[in-house]
Amino acid sequence: MPELPEVEAARRAIEENCLGKKIKKAIIANDSKVIEGVSASDFESSLLGKTIVSAHRKGKNLWLRLDSPPFPSFQFGMTGAIYIKGVAVTQYKRSAVKDNDEWPSKYSKFFVELEDGLELSFTDKRRFARVRLLKDPTSVPPISELGPDALFQPMTVDEFTESLNKKKIAIKALLLDQSFISGIGNWIADEVLYQARIHPLQISSSLSKENCATLLQCINEVIEKAVEVGADSSQFPSNWIFHSREKKPGKAFVDGKKIDFINAGGRTSAYVPELQKLSGKQATKAAGKPRKQASKRKGGEDEDNDEDDKGDEPTSEEEETTKGAKSKKRGNPRGRGKKPPTKRKSEESDDDSGGNEDGSSDDDDNDDEDAKKKPRKAKTNNYKQAKTSNASNQVVSNQSGKKPKKKAK
Numbered sequence: 001m002p003e004l005p006e007v008e009a010a011r012r013a014i015e016e017n018c019l020g021k022k023i024k025k026a027i028i029a030n031d032s033k034v035i036e037g038v039s040a041s042d043f044e045s046s047l048l049g050k051t052i053v054s055a056h057r058k059g060k061n062l063w064l065r066l067d068s069p070p071f072p073s074f075q076f077g078m079t080g081a082i083y084i085k086g087v088a089v090t091q092y093k094r095s096a097v098k099d100n101d102e103w104p105s106k107y108s109k110f111f112v113e114l115e116d117g118l119e120l121s122f123t124d125k126r127r128f129a130r131v132r133l134l135k136d137p138t139s140v141p142p143i144s145e146l147g148p149d150a151l152f153q154p155m156t157v158d159e160f161t162e163s164l165n166k167k168k169i170a171i172k173a174l175l176l177d178q179s180f181i182s183g184i185g186n187w188i189a190d191e192v193l194y195q196a197r198i199h200p201l202q203i204s205s206s207l208s209k210e211n212c213a214t215l216l217q218c219i220n221e222v223i224e225k226a227v228e229v230g231a232d233s234s235q236f237p238s239n240w241i242f243h244s245r246e247k248k249p250g251k252a253f254v255d256g257k258k259i260d261f262i263n264a265g266g267r268t269s270a271y272v273p274e275l276q277k278l279s280g281k282q283a284t285k286a287a288g289k290p291r292k293q294a295s296k297r298k299g300g301e302d303e304d305n306d307e308d309d310k311g312d313e314p315t316s317e318e319e320e321t322t323k324g325a326k327s328k329k330r331g332n333p334r335g336r337g338k339k340p341p342t343k344r345k346s347e348e349s350d351d352d353s354g355g356n357e358d359g360s361s362d363d364d365d366n367d368d369e370d371a372k373k374k375p376r377k378a379k380t381n382n383y384k385q386a387k388t389s390n391a392s393n394q395v396v397s398n399q400s401g402k403k404p405k406k407k408a409k
């Protein structure tokens with residue numbers, strides 16, 4: 001989805017082409033999911049005749065300052081994108097509208113025509129974006145809740161280290177937290193962690209000052225480079241993990257090294273196990289898990305390649321406590337103390353039907369069942385024979401009963 005570089009590219013395109021120009025026409029989509037808190041007609045009338053004074057961005061949010069409030073604000077979501085007719089604005093591939101599509105696009109949520117004929121549109125294919133009309137966009141959510149902008153408000157090494165030391169969650173999850181630092185999304189987080197050689201699940205507070213300094217440097221370098229090339233991914237350095245992170249597992253490599261995928265921070269995360277290893281207590285804790293898995297494999301693969309299996313590792317003490325509580329709860333279902341041994345017995349026999357509450361085996365049940373079935377069959381045969389016999393006697397009786405009647409006549 002659009003991240004800081006993509007939104008910054010849009011801001012710069014507006015700054016270079018639209019400032020100082022009046023809005024002579026406005027079309028706002030009648031889409032209350034995207035256009036938030038104002039009707040389309042009120043939005044349009046508030047724009048007409050206004051001049052675009054400046055374009056601003058914080059994190060993944062952009063807003064236009066007009067010569068008088070209120071101001072349009074854009075939260076890009078998953079597929080939000082800015083288009084300026086006749087101007088090349090780098091588009092994230094999932095939000096791209098083809099050149100031969102109708103204009104304005106059917107996905108357009110905000111469209112304005114300026115006095116010189118230039119046309120600007122904000123589109124959103126999947127409708128996760130939010131377009132608002134605000135008196136002061138910086139004073140209300142989501143912008144008011146954002147952390148320092150990763151490009152415009154870079155932290156010092158000491159500030160960054162101090163902030164990380166207070167966080168007992170996985171570093172990937174922390175980087176995605178827009179209240180901690182704004183503008184970093186999934187691909188940037190994967191890139192900076194790869195460049196810094198830090199595992200996505202490494203607990204933030206466990207990072208050394210040297211690790212923190214390296215990570216901060218990588219954040220700055222990756223973002224600055226991406227912005228420098230206008231978020232055009234074809235111009236990203238060839239040694240970036242970005243170019244292979246969307247390939248299928250087993251076919252993704254960077255500099256000849258295997259890329260694996262795990263869930264970190266609620267997102268699919270690409271990393272290189274050979275270079276990004278868990279350290280400290282996490283490394284000790286994780287060491288046993290790969291060995292167990294390797295012993296089950298024929299040929300025993302390299303343990304270092306198994307670090308992607310730790311995607312379910314807790315990212316905070318709270319998660320670990322919750323996980324433990326759930327585990328205990330599962331260990332004694334419904335408070336029955338005698339059931340677990342029976343359950344183990346059924347599991348050992350690989351029988352899906354499970355054991356019996358009285359402790360007897362399923363084999364016993366089958367024997368009993370067979371014993372019950374035999375008398376039932378015998379009883380059924382006797383019943384049929386009796387029924388047949390009765391029917392025959394009835395016929396004879398009836399026949400013998402008719403003859404006396406005839407003789408009586």
